[in-house]
Amino acid sequence: MSSVTAIVVAFDSAHALPECLGALTAGGVPAIVVDNASTDDSTAIAERHGARVIRNARNEGYGRANNAGARAADSEFILVVNPDVVADRGAAAALLDAARRYPDAAFFAPQIVEPSGRVFFQPRSLLASYLTNPTGKLVLPEGEACAPFFSGACFLIRRDLFLTLGGFDENIFLFYEDDDLCRRVADSGSALIYVPQAVVRHGRGLSSKAKPGLVFKSRWHQAWSRAYVSRKYGLPNPAPGMFAVNAAKTLAAGLSFRRSLIERYGGSAAGALAFLRGQGALRQEGLS
Known part of the structure; x- marks a missing residue:
């Protein structure tokens, strides 16, 4: 699957990377791991799993690190994957299949399953005031569907559009960079599509080990x-x-x-x- 490259941003993520990268390898997806100055064995683990590693001298933040990975990739698509995300077999292929079937769309989101078994789906967003769901009630689409916003934990996007839009907003170090990117994708006239047959498991907050402060x-x-x-x-x-x-x-x-x-x-x-x-x-x- 050389048409897609996974971008994984690591920050003291040695505990999570083996399963994440192992699943990508099983799915035939090459990975670029952008390491934000980890103090653990993140880079060594990434290399052992065959990933290309970009070492940042310091923590550049989530968006800036993903942008560096996207610039280094040479594939048609990039698959942004948090290190605490494990893709089911066939998930990347399902996202890529949807991208081929919807050439006017640019952003493809998998079904994200949390450890409890709950499916995460963003029912509202700060940047979409027209979504009339003030309580945030979760209602899952019954199949593939367009939506204005998705989680940044895992998604497939056309690399050329991602770079044309400037990638993630580099003024943001952490949080809301996915809402902002989705807003700019939608404003560009491209659709964002939910692909529920592409299933990934998300550890929710387990990308980095807990530290004081x-x-x-x-x-x-x-x-x-x-x-x-x-x-x-x-x-x-x-x-x-x-x-x-x-x-x-x-x-x-x-x-x-x-x-x-x-x-x-x-x-x-x-x-x-x-x-x-x-x-x-x-x-x-x-x-x-």
Whole structure:
């Protein structure tokens, strides 16, 4: 299946890569692993599984690393795969078959099954206010279907369009980069298609091992990125409200000495405040 190359971004993902890359190999899909300065055996494991490895000197973030992988690929399609995603046999072939059958579409999403057996399907999005599903009720399509947004955990996309659109927005370090990409694909006039016969298993949050401070960092970027894409598409700025609510929750958590909650709410408050002050996500990570 030389017409497709998998792009896997690793960051201390040695625990997840063997199963992820093994499934890709079984499906005949070559892989490029872009390593974001892992401190574990991620690169060695990737090489043992026959993947081409791109080593970043530091953590460049999810979107920037995927863009580097896409530029290095030379196939018609790229298959973006999180390291905690395991594709069922035939999943990549099913996505590629759909791409051949729908030449006017550019983005093809598999059925993502979580460890509980629940199927993940995005029922609403910040960037699609016309989707009238305020409670986020999950209703799965009965077959192949068009939709405006899909998860960035795993998808097939035409490489030329991905690069023409600039790939993932490199101002975003983490979070909402998939919503933003889907919005730009749709705005380009290309369809996004759900392909339920292509099944992948997603570990949900198991791409990297847990580390001290990781929750704070994650929540910082989630808050900042939400404010960033809201501004990008002319939506109301959520940063003031996010800061006020999460600052109050941080103070309350501090009174109870619950460190996990302090880290969670404090990260969200700090990310919102950084956006209000004009600080970028890349500067936060020392990349600007």
